[in-house]
Amino acid sequence: MSTPCSTTARPRHWRGLLSAGLLALFYALPWLRWDGRQALLLDINARRFDLFGWTLWPGDVGVLIGLLAVLAVSLALLTHLTGRLWCGYACPQTLWRGAFEGIARGLARWLPAVAVRPATQLAWGLLSLWTGITFVGLFSPIAELVAAAPHAGWSGWETFWVVFYAAATWGNAGFLREQVCRSLCPFARLQPLLTDPHTPRMLYDARRGEPRGPRPSGLGGVLGRGRSLLDPTTAQDYVFRATHPLLAGPMPTFSADRLGDCTDCAACVSVCPMQLDIRQGPQADCLACGACLEACARQQHQAGFGTGLLRYCSPQ
Ligand code: SF4
Ligand code: SF4
Structure with missing residues (x-):
């Protein structure tokens, strides 16, 4: 089943709000109360799982496995129908990486250059530590965990997992970054099995965009000026020549009126978190985050061209 194409950029603040909402939900989750108890608590010591008023005991482990299976099947179905939207919009790696980048950008705007790097590392470290505490707070009552922190009153396993999760957050979001998606994430390796030719993906319209290149301002888009x-x-062929100039030889020189709508501004490449050039064709590493579509739509709008040079669409 193919889905309609998306050719318009989702406003950046919409994506930012979604990310902020999901992060806020994670940090708030262990603090929510239900009937006087922590609403979500997998209390391993007490061997009970509180889930918003519903209590699971060791004998209910089948229910827990069933719930996890439903979530896994839902994720597979979502990926089949919509592509890698989970990866681009809701995956923890995407959320924390975006948060880390936002912190670095914000500090770079407000602090003198010499202070940016240490301040960024400090802020990343504090956020990572709080993330570790929040994660462990899903397994050990969060109020007691936080109250015990200043007195070093954590048990051995609590200390280990807080430090481990904090280090994993800092390492994945601040250091490994796109390498997590490219080389470590098992879900990314499963994607080809979950998709088919009808699954939407980010596409470049080479028939309209090529041959690419800078041009004088005021030249209309290919559709407006009647270039078919x-x-x-x-x-x-033009895509291949532009991508592999050593193999294919130099690109011919085109007069301005024969150029396509791609101005070769490279905005789509510079915003890509996976450092891809989507003009080379659909790529397995693409997270479907839409950043290239946003950047290109802005550029095309400024040039006075129509939308849809990059689009999120089913190839068939
Ligand atoms: S090519 Fe890059 S920027 Fe574009 S959707 Fe894929 S991952 Fe995002
Ligand atoms: S942002 Fe659009 S116009 Fe600029 S290089 Fe990428 S595809 Fe071409």
């Missing part, structure tokens, strides 16, 4: 779309073979 290229045939698919010619369009792919």
